[in-house]
Amino acid sequence: MTDERTPKVVEPTLFELSSPGRVGVTFPEPDVPRAKLPESLLRAELPLPELSEVDVIRHYMRLSRFNYSVDGGFYPLGSCTMKYNPKINEDMARLPGFAFTHPLQPIETVQGNLALMYTLQQWLKEISGFAAVTLQPAAGAHGELTGVLMMRAYHHARGDTKRTKMLIPDSAHGTNPASSGMIGLQIVQIPSDRRGNVDLAALKAACDETVVGLMLTNPNTLGLFDEHIEEVIQIVHDCGGLVYGDGANLNALLGIVRPGDLGFDVMHFNLHKTFSTPHGGGGPGSGPVGAAAHLADFLPSPIVGIVEEGDDETPPLYGFIEPKQSIGRVKAFHGHFGMMVRAFTYIAMHGADGLRAVAENAVLNANYLLARLRHAYHIPYDRICMHEFVAEGKVEGSDVRALDISKRLMDYGFHPPTNYFPLIVHEALMIEPTETESKQTLDAFADALIRIAEEAKTQPELLKSAPHKTPFGRMDEVKAARDLVLCCWLPEEKGS
Amino acid sequence: MNIPSNLMYTKSDEWFDPATGKVGLTDYAQAQLSDIVFVEITVSAGDVVEVGKPIASVESVKAAAESYAPVSGKVIAVNEDLLNAPETLNRDPYGAGWLIQIEGADPSGLMDAAAYEKYCEERTH
Amino acid sequence: MTYIPITPTEREAMLTAIGVSKIEDLFQDVPASYRFPKLNLPAALTEMEVAAELGELAASNETVRELVSFLGAGAYNHYIPAAVDHILRRGEFYTAYTPYQPEISQGTLQAIFEYQSLICALTGMEVANASHYDGATSVAESVNMAYAVFRGKRTKVVISPAVHPQYRATLRTYVQGMGLTLAGDTPETVTSDEVTAAHIEPLIDENTALVIVQYPDFFGRIYDYTALIEAAHAKGVLVCVAANPIALGLLKTPGEMGADIVVGEGQPLGIPLSFGGPYLGFFATRKQYVHKMAGRLVGETVDNRGQRAYVLTLTAREQHIKRERATSNICTNQGLMALASAVYLSLLGKTGLRQVAELCYHKAHYAAEQIIKIPGFAYCFDTPFFHEFAICCPRPVAEINAYLLEHGILGGYDLGRDYPALKDHLLIAVTEMNTKAEIDALVELLAEVRRD
Structure with a gap:
């Protein structure tokens, strides 16, 4: 049956574990008379696996052990802010009073939820310096789409319909051009200067009456705060454009500076980066959007507001309000409420001083790692960084690549940094330690990277064939893309 | 790197064969992209293409690229075989890996093999 | 600082390694006039305090656990193993x-x-x-x-x-x-x-x-x-x-x-x-x-x-x-x-999912058949349905839902909100979570609201 070319199955799939007749959960018999089923509309068969609860639990327990996680170790993935996810957040989001409320309940029955959302909106406004906030967008990229639609709507509302271009620095996340592309805008790439700032001359040259605005990540993906941030914003404003802030790196700015004060017009937050809601193996995130006063009327609807003022005796009545020139809804219901509860918990436990300490320590940790690694790896834009920095994954006298260094880090028990991003650095290793890591952890990580730089010279094969100590080795990605097996089961394979 | 001398080249790494009117991706381009897993030719036979306009979209395991018409003219054939065998672009970029065929085009303004080779060398440094 | 492990002594050592004397030196690129704003946020709470505060907020909601819910319209109350x-x-x-x-x-x-x-x-x-x-x-x-x-x-x-x-x-x-x-x-x-x-x-x-x-x-x-x-x-x-x-x-x-x-x-x-x-x-x-x-x-x-x-x-x-x-x-x-x-899906599998689907179907049909027996209530459409159905009501839906809520029932969705011609139409969802007794109670209340 099997030969040496048949891959070894480490964990069978749910479908392979299935045994006909087994059930994992049973439900009561109907307590009402059975109605006649619509025979012509019934499905012939339901090819789902048949498993016991024990089968299911053990399967997922075994799978879980194949995962690296923040709970399991240091996860310095640049641009992702893999900070510790406090356990209390999880408990709060699961409080029955929150978890068992329906999104369409009458507002009188969900004042607790609405008060929490209203307060979170207020806090995010205070932290960012914006006039208004929506909590509806589901993720960072979703917030971007919201923001660029608002920018477009703002220009259109002023009768200014000639603007078709979005300026985007070459260090930007791919979501920035993709979000602008989704609404049909033309992308104009703005280069970075030698110190990693937006190139002012190029920016000036690109700014004219056809520009919708600039999408700017600050600190940028090199981990650098733009040294001319006020001038950058001024140049865009001078041509009638707006400035979008990609809030991916807000962790560096909490209590340090408010983007709204700097002149950003609209910005998204990533509750799953800055405010400690977990990444969930890819999601869910949450991407609230803040807007300056002149853009507030364009926010997606609805947002939470006070619909009846309270007084000394009665609390205000919270409800939903529709911004006057709203771009509309960006999803069903009110956003990722469960993530809002977690972020609320986090902010409540920090207060103003605590949030500033978060940013300070995130920046301290990044600069400390940078100081420890500067001699082992080339740092292309070497100045005081914010919460992350980018090293080149190359070693003098060796042909190993950033990928090899990353894979070797796994053998030392660490998650690798982000590879090959930003695109403007060759062999980029983008390192973001976050504030929740101890000096011991940072030192152990730096020691490992320094040792790997040595290994690169003395035993390059060790890196090129890494990882060795993980349950799985390097993958055949070409086979995955060419053979395209995307399902354990395909409808036409039925019975074969 | 293979740069046949009978072909003409663009800065966006397409080749054009003045003898047959065929257009394709260069060896340099396929090597940069590495393992190509998807090709979509976005023009059809009968279309009139303008120089510099997109004609095909290519995706590899790690990268994506757009191909542009090296010359203006009328498309007389597209290589349908590529759609089910995109790896042909890696294996035989100047032969079976051709993308489209254009009729009556003017190749002036394209680079010859020597100029293209120099252009490629500049980029690898 | 609950989740920040760096001690003051370690911080000093780290600043020295970086080559600056104080944390503030790391933020020189931030325009001075905007640097370190005073954020007006409530004082930090401990975990114990935040748990109490959120517990109170959560408890102030009414949920589909205490209420009997017939509300669906895109989000459904099902049993989660x-x-x-x-x-x-x-x-x-x-x-x-x-x-x-x-x-x-x-x-x-x-x-x-x-x-x-x-x-x-x-x-x-x-x-x-x-x-x-x-x-x-x-x-x-x-x-x-x-x-x-x-x-x-x-x-x-x-x-x-x-x-x-x-x-x-x-x-x-x-x-x-x-x-x-x-x-x-x-x-x-x-x-x-x-x-x-x-x-x-x-x-x-x-x-x-x-x-x-x-x-x-x-x-x-x-x-x-x-x-x-x-x-x-x-x-x-x-x-x-x-x-x-x-x-x-x-x-x-x-x-x-x-x-x-x-x-x-x-x-x-x-x-x-x-x-x-x-x-x-x-x-x-x-x-x-x-x-x-x-x-x-x-x-x-x-x-x-x-x-x-x-x-x-x-x-x-x-x-x-x-x-x-x-x-x-x-x-x-x-x-x-x-x-x-x-x-x-792996817990329910082939048998369990069909069972849940059938429970929803049977209960919804039982509910619908009882409701249309009440004078003044009628099906809106004649089409077969699954676990949700539209009912034409003798009174505005807002009044009906208010009455139901007084009696601990979360009523259905008011279709008049989105469909002008369906004013006084109620969309009712029934799942495996609704017992016959709950459905009977709903029917009884609807009959009462009719008489009011």
């Missing part, structure tokens, strides 16, 4: 990032691969992605995909007015700037007469990229869309069916009907109501469109030790590589919610 949350609470799953490093992410990768497979099995389709934000955005993404399939050459999308009003609203937002026209988005045409297929088929033409219908539709009605899909295909048009996944435990699949895209809200599959999110947008299509589909995709492969393994594949389609030419900007998805639905 205990094992689901135990798996979700594994830190190995919920504190991991997107599985970009497959050697140390096989848990997430295999779980998503299995999720894709389960969604294909449920919908009768060939490929599914690793998820979108919710039902509404998965509908919007079907338009992005169809737009990409036709390379922008077809500029019309036909959507049934019987698709969830918030999904249609979301789609209207998404298409701003795409240069697409929406046809069929006309809730005013929905009356108590028949609509849907007959209504939207004439709107389909050769410039149409996509037709979107819902199954069961917003009013709970079930139609066989086979003929509509054939008519659309005759004009080269793609068809997207937004389906309720519990209904698919019982009903003919959109795949069998010939659908090109099947999307939907995955919340009923083991995800708590949680006031509207996070939920799960599922998205499945035919293999031929896989390169135009947005979102992450996990494929099977082998590692260099000969072990079967999984990786994110066809990633060059996505925004981080294709940037503005990507089908969508999606990056973060609903990974953990997809895991929840996979655990739910």
Whole structure:
């Protein structure tokens, strides 16, 4: 049956574990008379696996052990802010009073939820310096789409319909051009200067009456705060454009500076980066959007507001309000409420001083790692960084690549940094330690990277064939893309 | 790197064969992209293409690229075989890996093999 | 500082290593006039205090546990087996990032691969992605995909007015700037007469990229869309069916009907109501469109030790590589919610899901039959339905719901909010969670409200 070319199955799939007749959960018999089923509309068969609860639990327990996680170790993935996810957040989001409320309940029955959302909106406004906030967008990229639609709507509302271009620095996340592309805008790439700032001359040259605005990540993906941030914003404003802030790196700015004060017009937050809601193996995130006063009327609807003022005796009545020139809804219901509860918990436990300490320590940790690694790896834009920095994954006298260094880090028990991003650095290793890591952890990580730089010279094969100590080795990605097996089961394979 | 001398080249790494009117991706381009897993030719036979306009979209395991018409003219054939065998672009970029065929085009303004080779060398440094 | 482990002594040592004397020196690039704003936030609470405060906020809500709920309209109160949350609470799953490093992410990768497979099995389709934000955005993404399939050459999308009003609203937002026209988005045409297929088929033409219908539709009605899909295909048009996944435990699949895209809200599959999110947008299509589909995709492969393994594949389609030419900007998805639905489906399996679907069906039909016996209450439509149905009421729905709420019942959805001709129409959802006694109580209260 099997030969040496048949891959070894480490964990069978749910479908392979299935045994006909087994059930994992049973439900009561109907307590009402059975109605006649619509025979012509019934499905012939339901090819789902048949498993016991024990089968299911053990399967997922075994799978879980194949995962690296923040709970399991240091996860310095640049641009992702893999900070510790406090356990209390999880408990709060699961409080029955929150978890068992329906999104369409009458507002009188969900004042607790609405008060929490209203307060979170207020806090995010205070932290960012914006006039208004929506909590509806589901993720960072979703917030971007919201923001660029608002920018477009703002220009259109002023009768200014000639603007078709979005300026985007070459260090930007791919979501920035993709979000602008989704609404049909033309992308104009703005280069970075030698110190990693937006190139002012190029920016000036690109700014004219056809520009919708600039999408700017600050600190940028090199981990650098733009040294001319006020001038950058001024140049865009001078041509009638707006400035979008990609809030991916807000962790560096909490209590340090408010983007709204700097002149950003609209910005998204990533509750799953800055405010400690977990990444969930890819999601869910949450991407609230803040807007300056002149853009507030364009926010997606609805947002939470006070619909009846309270007084000394009665609390205000919270409800939903529709911004006057709203771009509309960006999803069903009110956003990722469960993530809002977690972020609320986090902010409540920090207060103003605590949030500033978060940013300070995130920046301290990044600069400390940078100081420890500067001699082992080339740092292309070497100045005081914010919460992350980018090293080149190359070693003098060796042909190993950033990928090899990353894979070797796994053998030392660490998650690798982000590879090959930003695109403007060759062999980029983008390192973001976050504030929740101890000096011991940072030192152990730096020691490992320094040792790997040595290994690169003395035993390059060790890196090129890494990882060795993980349950799985390097993958055949070409086979995955060419053979395209995307399902354990395909409808036409039925019975074969 | 293979740069046949009978072909003409663009800065966006397409080749054009003045003898047959065929257009394709260069060896340099396929090597940069590495393992190509998807090709979509976005023009059809009968279309009139303008120089510099997109004609095909290519995706590899790690990268994506757009191909542009090296010359203006009328498309007389597209290589349908590529759609089910995109790896042909890696294996035989100047032969079976051709993308489209254009009729009556003017190749002036394209680079010859020597100029293209120099252009490629500049980029690898 | 609860989650910051650096001690003052360590900080001094680290600052020295960096070569600065104080923390503030690290922020010289920030314009001085805006540096270190005083944030007006409440004083920090300890974990004990925050738990008490949030406990109080949560307790001030009324929930579908204390109330008896007949409210659905896109979010449904189903039983979630205990094992689901135990798996979700594994830190190995919920504190991991997107599985970009497959050697140390096989848990997430295999779980998503299995999720894709389960969604294909449920919908009768060939490929599914690793998820979108919710039902509404998965509908919007079907338009992005169809737009990409036709390379922008077809500029019309036909959507049934019987698709969830918030999904249609979301789609209207998404298409701003795409240069697409929406046809069929006309809730005013929905009356108590028949609509849907007959209504939207004439709107389909050769410039149409996509037709979107819902199954069961917003009013709970079930139609066989086979003929509509054939008519659309005759004009080269793609068809997207937004389906309720519990209904698919019982009903003919959109795949069998010939659908090109099947999307939907995955919340009923083991995800708590949680006031509207996070939920799960599922998205499945035919293999031929896989390169135009947005979102992450996990494929099977082998590692260099000969072990079967999984990786994110066809990633060059996505925004981080294709940037503005990507089908969508999606990056973060609903990974953990997809895991929840996979655990739910594997626990229920073939037998359990059918059982839940049948319970919903029988209970909803019992409720409907009792309600229409009350003078003044009548079916709005004659079409077969699944677990939700529209009832024409003798009084405004707001008054009826207020009366029900006084008696501990969360009434249905007021259809007059979105459909002008359906003023005084109530959309009632019944699931396996509703007992006969609860349904009888609802019927009794409706009879009373009639007499009031």
